[in-house]
Amino acid sequence: MAVEEGQWVLMATGRSPTNIAVIKYWGKRDEALILPVNDSISVTLDPGHLSATTSVAVSPSFPSDRMWLNGKEISLSGGRFQNCLREIRKRARDVEDEKKGIRINKEDWEKLHVHIASYNNFPTAAGLASSAAGFACLVFTLGKVMNVMEDYGELSSIARQGSGSACRSIYGGFVKWCMGKNNDGSDSIAVQLADEAHWNDLVIIIAVVSSKQKETSSTSGMRDSVETSPLLQYRAQTIVPNRVLKMEEAIKSRNFESFARLTCADSNQFHAVCMDTSSPIFYMNDTSHRIINLVEKWNQSEGTPQVAYTFDAGPNAVLIAPNRKNAALLLQKLLYCFPPQDHDLSSYMVGDKSILSDAGLNSMEDVEALPAPAEMKTPNQKFKGDVSYFICSRLGAGPKVVTEETQALIDSVTGLPKEV
Numbered sequence: 001m002a003v004e005e006g007q008w009v010l011m012a013t014g015r016s017p018t019n020i021a022v023i024k025y026w027g028k029r030d031e032a033l034i035l036p037v038n039d040s041i042s043v044t045l046d047p048g049h050l051s052a053t054t055s056v057a058v059s060p061s062f063p064s065d066r067m068w069l070n071g072k073e074i075s076l077s078g079g080r081f082q083n084c085l086r087e088i089r090k091r092a093r094d095v096e097d098e099k100k101g102i103r104i105n106k107e108d109w110e111k112l113h114v115h116i117a118s119y120n121n122f123p124t125a126a127g128l129a130s131s132a133a134g135f136a137c138l139v140f141t142l143g144k145v146m147n148v149m150e151d152y153g154e155l156s157s158i159a160r161q162g163s164g165s166a167c168r169s170i171y172g173g174f175v176k177w178c179m180g181k182n183n184d185g186s187d188s189i190a191v192q193l194a195d196e197a198h199w200n201d202l203v204i205i206i207a208v209v210s211s212k213q214k215e216t217s218s219t220s221g222m223r224d225s226v227e228t229s230p231l232l233q234y235r236a237q238t239i240v241p242n243r244v245l246k247m248e249e250a251i252k253s254r255n256f257e258s259f260a261r262l263t264c265a266d267s268n269q270f271h272a273v274c275m276d277t278s279s280p281i282f283y284m285n286d287t288s289h290r291i292i293n294l295v296e297k298w299n300q301s302e303g304t305p306q307v308a309y310t311f312d313a314g315p316n317a318v319l320i321a322p323n324r325k326n327a328a329l330l331l332q333k334l335l336y337c338f339p340p341q342d343h344d345l346s347s348y349m350v351g352d353k354s355i356l357s358d359a360g361l362n363s364m365e366d367v368e369a370l371p372a373p374a375e376m377k378t379p380n381q382k383f384k385g386d387v388s389y390f391i392c393s394r395l396g397a398g399p400k401v402v403t404e405e406t407q408a409l410i411d412s413v414t415g416l417p418k419e420v
């Protein structure tokens with residue numbers, strides 16, 4: 001139902017980044033509250049390249065809460081959406097918009113309904129943490145519309161109830177999700193370790209190996225691991241606590257060698273836990289393994305890490321280079337092994353395309369002329385088309401309000417998504 005004459009629509013739009021864990025969250029001790037079995041640490045990615053944008057509109061003429069994701073209406077009846085809506089509504093405060101002549105009292109929020117429209121500028125449910133950006137954005141933007149004044153720690157614990165990893169997308173830079181001890185989850189919140197300016201030389205290259213939806217969701221995969229993997233228990237109790245301390249130290253001192261070793265080891269152990277699960281879960285594929293091999297060989301041949309890799313619940317590789325020079329060298333090696341299927345170099349690299357010219361790759365001829373990486377054992381092997389495309393990004397900031405009306409996803413007159 002659209003807005004009736006004489007009634008108003010109030011709206012806010014927010015944009016939130018995704019994050020990628022360098023110490024992984026895998027396993028819950030409480031499914032309903034989404035409480036993890038270990039701390040985790042992530043880097044927030046530049047929202048210009050990977051983010052969710054969400055508009056939340058409220059109007060007395062809306063008969064129910066509704067949501068559209070990437071243009072399609074989805075159900076809000078799931079517990080995760082309901083938890084986020086309930087927790088934000090509980091904290092809603094008086095809102096006044098003098099220009100529009102709108103006054104909403106605190107108590108009115110229980111009766112008012114919202115329309116939510118969200119859009120991800122990258123593939124949804126493909127192991128690129130869309131749920132993290134999505135739920136962080138939902139909580140952040142609902143909070144703006146409802147004039148919620150809670151601090152970011154509290155917002156992170158609400159976002160956590162949408163998707164665990166979402167609590168880390170409430171901040172930019174380097175973020176730690178402290179698992180907490182309390183049964184009610186009140187101390188299971190995210191904190192910022194350092195902002196994005198702290199270590200801004202880092203370059204992040206994502207190899208999108210498959211943008212298809214995955215077979216085993218993170219939620220069900222980690223449930224199976226908790227129930228069946230002895231390695232998960234050992235990891236959570238013995239390995240991660242120590243690793244988190246070392247990672248915090250590496251970030252603080254910008255020690256790339258330590259950062260890279262910890263990141264790679266933790267990704268590999270997370271996938272070992274998946275293998276240790278009954279039935280085993282395979283998130284990586286042959287292409288993922290080839291990328292690990294390439295990086296490991298390079299790192300070994302130099303005697304010190306040149307690049308770090310990490311893989312979430314999917315085959316896509318997230319590669320972190322300490323600077324543009326190493327990122328460009330990495331790209332040369334990657335494009336030698338994984339040349340594009342068609343001859344369009346420009347669409348093969350999204351995000352910060354300028355890294356291509358840093359790598360001296362201005363045309364397909366440049367790609368074809370690349371020498372085989374010196375550390376490769378079988379230099380003639382090329383796997384054309386096995387990588388769909390690359391994204392070049394960097395560390396980024398946390399959620400922001402988007403003020404331009406043109407960027408809003410809901411029409412302020414009809415109260416419905418603009419594309420519908």
Ligand SMILES: Nc1ncnc2c1ncn2[C@@H]1O[C@H](COP(=O)(O)OP(=O)(O)OP(=O)(O)O)[C@@H](O)[C@H]1O
Pocket residue numbers: 052053069118119120123124125126127128129130131132133134135138165217218219312313314
């Ligand atoms: N922009 C968004 N706003 C709200 N919810 C979203 C948004 N994007 C994704 N989601 C929710 O997240 C779900 C996808 O989460 P899922 O964990 O399967 O994939 P992913 O987050 O892309 O991958 P992973 O967490 O393994 O890296 C969607 O079905 C939807 O419920």
Ligand SMILES: C[C@@](O)(CCOP(=O)(O)OP(=O)(O)O)CC(=O)O
Pocket residue numbers: 020021023024025026034040129131162163164165166218219220312313
């Ligand atoms: C492999 C991971 O990306 C797992 C993310 O799991 P989710 O946060 O998507 O799971 P739920 O809490 O069930 O929604 C590792 C990480 O981000 O730490």
